[in-house]
Structures are given as C-alpha cells and as structure tokens.
Amino acid sequence: MNNLAQYTPSPIPDYAGNPLIEALPPVLAEMDAARAIAHFPALAPDERLFSKELRLHCVDRLKDLIQPLPIHLELESAVSSILRTGYVSRNPVNAGTWRHLHTLSTNRRDLALFHSSASTFSLVGLSGIGKTTALNAVLSLYPQKIVHCRYEGREFLHTQIVWLKIECPFDGSLSGLCHAFFKALDKALDEPGRHSARFRSKGGIMEMIHSMEQLASTYFIGALVIDELQHLNAAKTGGKENLLNFFVNLINSIGIPVVFAGTNSMINLFADVLRNARRACGQGMYDFRQPSEADAAWNMLVDVIWRYQWIQKPAPLTPELRKVLYDLTQGVTDFLAKLMILGQRYAMQANIETLNEHVFRHIADTKLKLLKPAIAALRSGDTAAMKRFEDLLPPDEQLDALMRNESSVSINQLAALHINKAVNVIAEVPQVRAERPEPDAVSQVSRKIASDADPHVALAEQGWLAKDVLEFSDTYHAVT
Structure with a gap:
C-alpha cells in the first residue's frame, strides 16, 4: 500500500522545510x-x-488486548523524537545531504563533512513482559512507507521508509543481520x-555491509x-564487538x-565497552520492570483483562483472586493473558463456566x-535465580503449543457416536426377502444330464461332446 506524502509544516525551526519530517503524522499529545x-x-x-x-x-x-x-x-515520545531529530541532518532539500549520499555510494566517506543528528535508546525487560507488543504498537502509529512526488511546487520523487524492524540473528552474525535487513526492506x-x-554473501561480508548502509541512506x-x-551473546569471538561497532557506525x-x-541480559553487552554503552543510552534506557503486586499499572491491567469473560457465570474480581493471578504470573503480562485464555477454555469445556482459584x-x-x-525463579526474589529466568523458559515452539485448543470430547463419547450411528443405519435398512430366479433352458438341460443313468450318452445326444479331439487346435485348422 502506497502512502502518498501529505506535508504539514512544523512550528519547530529545526524541522521546518524538511519533507521527510513534514510527511510524518503530527506529534501526539499523551492522551x-x-x-x-x-x-x-x-x-x-x-x-x-x-x-x-x-x-x-x-x-x-x-491475545490482541493492549492496555x-x-x-x-514514554516509548511513544522517544520514537517520535528520534525519528524527527534523525532526519534533521538528512534533509533532502539540502545539497549537503546528496553529497553525503554520493560519498556513501562511492565508499569515499573521508571526503564527507557529515554531522549526524541521529540518536538512539534501548528497551529492556523480561521475556513476555510486553516490550515487543509495545514497540509494535508505537511503530504502527507511523506509516512504514511514504511515497513523495512533489514538495513545495517542485518534483521530488522518492520513497521514504520511516522505520524498519528486524530481529538480531540467533548466531549474532553480521551476515545474518544483513540478510534480515534485506528481507525486511523488501517487505516494507x-x-x-x-x-x-x-x-548475497558471495561478494563477502564487507560488500553486504556496504550495500546495507547505502540502501538505508537511499530510502x-x-x-x-x-x-x-540478547542473541549477540551467542556470537563467536569478536562477533559482539563487530556488530556493536557496526551499529555505532550506522548512527555516526x-x-x-x-x-x-532485548532481555535484561542485553545490558551486559553494552557494559563491556563504555563507548557503546553511552551511545546505546542516547535517549535513555527504557526498562520494562517486573511489577510488584501492589503496582498501580499492574492492577489496572488486571482490572481491564478481567472484564473479558465469555463464561456464562462471570466471577467478580476479589482480592483473593488478585493474589492468585499475581502469584501464578509474577506480573508477566504474557503469562496473565495465557492464564485468562486457558482458564476460560477449561471452564467452558469442563462445564464449570466460572473462574476461580481452582481453575487457575x-x-x-x-x-x-x-x-x-x-x-518460581521470579517468585523467589533471589537475584541469582532471577537472572536464570530467560534460561528457564521453554522454547517458543513449546509456548505456542501450550495455547492449542484441546477437545473436551472423551474417547467413550466418540465410540458411542459410532455405535449409535451403526444402530440407526441397521434400523433404516429395509428387510427384503430374496426371490429365487427362474432357471434358464441351459440350466434345465444340465440338471437333466446330471440325473441321467449314463451321463456320457446324454451328453452325446445333446451334441455337447467333441467328436475330434483336435478340433480346437490352431495346428489342426492350419492344415485342414
């Protein structure tokens, strides 16, 4: 889908006269x-x-609820800021921007007098705490692709990619990152x-990196x-530093x-090199912390999700049930959603039709x-145990399997279905008495010969005996 650029002048002097910024949706008030x-x-x-x-x-x-x-x-404000400030030094109206793009295409960056206005921030938290959901929700406020045709009465044919989201490869490799980038760009x-x-990687990793940087600038x-x-933790020796330095180069x-x-283990990646740590926190680090049982935001989320009951006897949210929900999820939002979905499924299939502590x-x-x-690691409150939280989680495939809807019909019920159907079929089949067919002429002659005192004579009288033993031979017919 093409989003044709519609420009809204900005009152901020730094943003004025920049088509890349003026084509973005307006800055939103918090509510x-x-x-x-x-x-x-x-x-x-x-x-x-x-x-x-x-x-x-x-x-x-x-699964689609977002409170x-x-x-x-805070995340929306940060994304809004880095998008706009990052475009300040890349205003396509300025000749310097095109000189910068030219030096990138010729790989002669030493000639470029470019001062980056790009910033960055990091988002960390437990798996399932809602980082990716929040990030996707904020990014969805912006069109991913904007097509420019004319700006201020002049032809301006260009395709702008507002944001691109990729996952760090499992092996933490630069080549894997480049492949993910190219696929994400094609999709956008x-x-x-x-x-x-x-x-492809045939030309070497440096050629792929150069192509990636050039495309990122061109669009x-x-x-x-x-x-x-956090997948960078699996990178081979030197891989972390290479990839982090690559990110720093993109920014600068x-x-x-x-x-x-990423998860909390990502923080250690930046602590290794102070230079990277400072850049990673350009606009701060947003930490999706595990909420306490008394946390106001957590209780608001529980209030909202509790309203979504499709069981026939909705239960009131008591203080005791609040404690149970927190105890079984430890404030992890993904676990809360899974518990509410699976709890209602079980209540329906078991004909309980209500939610209570036993169900959960x-x-x-x-x-x-x-x-x-x-x-249990989160519940313990022990720092060492809590650091093992990510390692204790089952693989994503197993987590997906947990959410499969299982049948509540028993084997006996299925067997009874076959028996009942078979009985009904038998009852519906009409009972027809078989009638003996009338014997034909050949059958009558056969019975007469069989009952004769001399069957051989009877066969001869009927002409059923061959007089010449060779009368059916091909050789016989060939010579006669």
Missing part, C-alpha cells in the same frame, strides 16, 4: 497517543449466550526478493529497530537512529507447567 495505542477487543453481553464452540473462538481476542501503560507513552517496499535475492530509513539483541557515519530491544491453579499445574520453573 491522543494512549488512545491510538490502545486496542480493546469487542465483547457484547449476548456473546456469553453463544454455544461453547463459538465462545472458545471469542476468548482468543484476549496503554505509562511506559508505552512490497517488492519480495528485490534486494534479498540480489545481495532515508527513519529508524532501524533491532529486536532480540550514516546518520540513522537505532533502537535496541489447575491451568498452572497442567497447561502452563513448563513455565513453573521460570515463575
């Missing part, structure tokens, strides 16, 4: 940002009257294979978001803001039992 980020799925009262099968589908809407929290608004441009098929990428940065030499997101603890001990070691 406007909260309304834009929020997503509250529909829940009509009469849906609780639906059949169990239909209500099981409705429960899955909880804005204060940190969402809606041109599959345009760059990912063209730029005026507003911000490059690197998620799952290319002028592209970079946002880093049953789910924790069965469907979510793989999460128990990780939750």
Whole structure:
C-alpha cells in the first residue's frame, strides 16, 4: 500500500522545510497517543449466550488486548523524537545531504563533512513482559512507507521508509543481520526478493555491509529497530564487538537512529565497552520492570483483562483472586493473558463456566507447567535465580503449543457416536426377502444330464461332446 506524502509544516525551526519530517503524522499529545495505542477487543453481553464452540473462538481476542501503560507513552515520545531529530541532518532539500549520499555510494566517506543528528535508546525487560507488543504498537502509529512526488511546487520523487524492524540473528552474525535487513526492506517496499535475492554473501561480508548502509541512506530509513539483541551473546569471538561497532557506525557515519530491544541480559553487552554503552543510552534506557503486586499499572491491567469473560457465570474480581493471578504470573503480562485464555477454555469445556482459584491453579499445574520453573525463579526474589529466568523458559515452539485448543470430547463419547450411528443405519435398512430366479433352458438341460443313468450318452445326444479331439487346435485348422 502506497502512502502518498501529505506535508504539514512544523512550528519547530529545526524541522521546518524538511519533507521527510513534514510527511510524518503530527506529534501526539499523551492522551491522543494512549488512545491510538490502545486496542480493546469487542465483547457484547449476548456473546456469553453463544454455544461453547463459538465462545472458545471469542476468548482468543484476549491475545490482541493492549492496555496503554505509562511506559508505552514514554516509548511513544522517544520514537517520535528520534525519528524527527534523525532526519534533521538528512534533509533532502539540502545539497549537503546528496553529497553525503554520493560519498556513501562511492565508499569515499573521508571526503564527507557529515554531522549526524541521529540518536538512539534501548528497551529492556523480561521475556513476555510486553516490550515487543509495545514497540509494535508505537511503530504502527507511523506509516512504514511514504511515497513523495512533489514538495513545495517542485518534483521530488522518492520513497521514504520511516522505520524498519528486524530481529538480531540467533548466531549474532553480521551476515545474518544483513540478510534480515534485506528481507525486511523488501517487505516494507512490497517488492519480495528485490534486494534479498540480489545481495548475497558471495561478494563477502564487507560488500553486504556496504550495500546495507547505502540502501538505508537511499530510502532515508527513519529508524532501524533491532529486536532480540540478547542473541549477540551467542556470537563467536569478536562477533559482539563487530556488530556493536557496526551499529555505532550506522548512527555516526550514516546518520540513522537505532533502537535496541532485548532481555535484561542485553545490558551486559553494552557494559563491556563504555563507548557503546553511552551511545546505546542516547535517549535513555527504557526498562520494562517486573511489577510488584501492589503496582498501580499492574492492577489496572488486571482490572481491564478481567472484564473479558465469555463464561456464562462471570466471577467478580476479589482480592483473593488478585493474589492468585499475581502469584501464578509474577506480573508477566504474557503469562496473565495465557492464564485468562486457558482458564476460560477449561471452564467452558469442563462445564464449570466460572473462574476461580481452582481453575487457575489447575491451568498452572497442567497447561502452563513448563513455565513453573521460570515463575518460581521470579517468585523467589533471589537475584541469582532471577537472572536464570530467560534460561528457564521453554522454547517458543513449546509456548505456542501450550495455547492449542484441546477437545473436551472423551474417547467413550466418540465410540458411542459410532455405535449409535451403526444402530440407526441397521434400523433404516429395509428387510427384503430374496426371490429365487427362474432357471434358464441351459440350466434345465444340465440338471437333466446330471440325473441321467449314463451321463456320457446324454451328453452325446445333446451334441455337447467333441467328436475330434483336435478340433480346437490352431495346428489342426492350419492344415485342414
């Protein structure tokens, strides 16, 4: 989908006269940002009257619930700022910007007098705490692709990629990062294979890096978001430093803001090199901390998610149930959503049709039992144990498997279905008495010969005996 540029002049002098900034949506007030980020799925009262099968589908809407929290608004403000400030030094109206692009294309950066205005920030937190969901919600406030045609009466044909989000490769390699970049860029441009098929590693990693930097500049990428940065811990010797230095080069030499997101273990990556640590915290580090049981934001989230009950006997949210929900999730939002979804599924399929402590603890001990070691580490409050939280989590594939909807129909019920159907079929088949067919003439002659005192004579009388033993031979017919 092409978003044609519509320009809104900015009252901020630094932003004025810059088509890349003026084509962005307006800067939002906090409450406007909260309304834009929020997503509250529909829940009509009469849906609780639906059949169990239909209500099981409705429960899955909880996966899409987004309740804005204060940190969402801080994140929105940070993204809004780095996008605009990053474009200040890359104004396409200025001749210096095109000189900079030319030096990048010829790889003669020593001739460029370029002063980057790009900044950066980091986003850290526990797995499942809501980092990626929050980041995606904020990025969705901006069109990813903007097509420019004319600006201030002059022809300005250009495609602007406002943001690009990629995941750090599992092996923490530069080549893997480049491949991920090319694929993400093709997706943003809606041109599959345009760059990912063209730029291979045959020419060497340096050629891929140069191509990546050039494309990032050519499309005026507003911000490059690197998620799952903790994968750098798996990089080979020297790999971390190479990749971090590459990011620093993007910010300083290319002028592209970079946002880093990952788990708490990511912090150590930047602590190794102070220079990288300072740059990674250009606009601060946003920490999605584990909330306490009394945290106001956590309790607001529990209040909101509790309203989404498709069971036939909705339960009130008591202080005791609040304690149970926190105890079984330890404030991890993804665990809370899973507990509410699976709890309602179980209540429906077991014909309980209400939520209580028994239901939640049953789910924790069965469907979510793989999460128990990780939750126990958080519950302990022990620093050493809590550092092992990520290692104790099951793989993503197993987490996805936990959410599969299982049938509540027993084997006996399925067997009874076959028996009942077989009985009905037998009852419906009409009982028809078989009638003996009338014997034909040949059959009558055969029986007469068989009952004769001398069957041989009877066969001869009927002409059924061959007089010449060779009368059916091919050789006989050939010579006669």
